[in-house]
Amino acid sequence: xxxxxxxxxxxxxxxxxxxxxxxxxxxxxxxxxxxxxxxxxxxxxxxxxxxxxxxxxxxxxxxxxxxxxxxxxxxxxxxxxxxxxxxxxxxxxxxxxxxxxxxxxxxxxxxxxxxxxxxxxxxxxxxxxxxxxxxxxxxxxxxxxxxxxxxxxxxxxxxxxxxxxxxxxxxxxxxxxxxxxxxxxxxxxxxxxxxxxxxxxxxxxxxxxxxxxxxxxxxxxxxxxxxxxxxxxxxxxxxxxxxxxxxxxxxxxxxxxxxxxxxxxxxxxxxxxxxxxxxxx
Ligand SMILES: C[S@@+](CC[C@H](N)C(=O)[O-])C[C@H]1O[C@@H](n2cnc3c(N)ncnc32)[C@H](O)[C@@H]1O
Numbered sequence: 101x102x103x104x105x106x107x108x109x110x111x112x113x114x115x116x117x118x119x120x121x122x123x124x125x126x127x128x129x130x131x132x133x134x135x136x137x138x139x140x141x142x143x144x145x146x147x148x149x150x151x152x153x154x155x156x157x158x159x160x161x162x163x164x165x166x167x168x169x170x171x172x173x174x175x176x177x178x179x180x181x182x183x184x185x186x187x188x189x190x191x192x193x194x195x196x197x198x199x200x201x202x203x204x205x206x207x208x209x210x211x212x213x214x215x216x217x218x219x220x221x222x223x224x225x226x227x228x229x230x231x232x233x234x235x236x237x238x239x240x241x242x243x244x245x246x247x248x249x250x251x252x253x254x255x256x257x258x259x260x261x262x263x264x265x266x267x268x269x270x271x272x273x274x275x276x277x278x279x280x281x282x283x284x285x286x287x288x289x290x291x292x293x294x295x296x297x298x299x300x301x302x303x304x305x306x307x308x309x310x311x312x313x314x315x316x317x318x319x320x321x322x323x324x325x326x327x328x329x330x331x332x333x334x335x336x337x338x339x340x341x342x343x344x345x346x347x348x349x350x351x352x353x354x355x356x357x358x359x360x361x362x363x364x365x366x367x368x369x370x371x372x373x374x375x376x377x378x379x380x381x
């Protein structure tokens with residue numbers, strides 16, 4: 101059965117602050133990469149300190165020290181983290197006890213973010229580093245062409261998180277001759293390295309939204325880390341890939357984006373979606 105979809109337009113921090121604690125089994129976040137755009141750092145940093153009463157992260161001093169160290173290496177990352185940190189804290193609050201958080205990053209942010217997220221959530225909550233590898237577009241001749249994204253996966257409770265490998269779409273064996281015909285026909289369970297094309301430039305899936313992620317990548321995430329009827333949240337929703345996939349798999353999706361173009365694309369992509377009422381300042 102198709103799951104429901106609710107779309108909210110607005111700044112995600114303001115919107116998700118109104119949602120109840122522990123109300124989502126799966127949260128997928130694909131924030132804009134740190135590519136030099138202007139940021140709201142000063143405002144967000146002050147606000148996050150204030151909201152937490154001076155506490156930074158869930159692991160106090162260790163987190164504070166790491167954040168300070170990383171700041172001295174890279175101001176640009178500090179700006180980015182100032183934007184992301186309060187949003188990750190909200191995501192953690194919204195995650196159910198058996199819930200899982202996926203954060204989609206690129207190679208410029210992934211390592212700094214991993215260290216900070218370990219300190220923020222607890223290293224024992226780290227589940228996986230997924231590598232989504234693709235092979236498309238121009239290739240540098242001055243270094244190895246960068247053709248992968250990193251998705252960091254954290255679970256709210258390492259003893260209780262939901263993970264269903266049986267429901268995940270399988271993939272062909274690289275050397276089918278080495279396994280039985282039966283196994284080859286069934287395909288193999290994907291590992292933490294996912295070869296998957298980008299959204300094809302023509303075809304059913306393409307919405308025209310520039311940062312759209314492929315449904316195949318989201319499908320695995322939704323299949324493994326949620327059950328039919330569970331609630332799934334994406335508050336950097338863009339073209340709504342998470343919602344389209346989750347709804348098709350019988351999950352209920354909540355999507356947030358600040359860009360009116362994203363809202364228009366999502367409404368066209370998911371005609372059954374309900375638009376949440378306009379938010380007033
Ligand atoms: C990388 S795109 C997400 C693409 C999406 N995963 C997809 O498959 O189409 C990031 C999105 O975050 C949105 N965004 C950035 N800052 C935001 C904020 N503060 N509140 C809500 N949305 C925001 C942008 O408008 C953009 O659509």
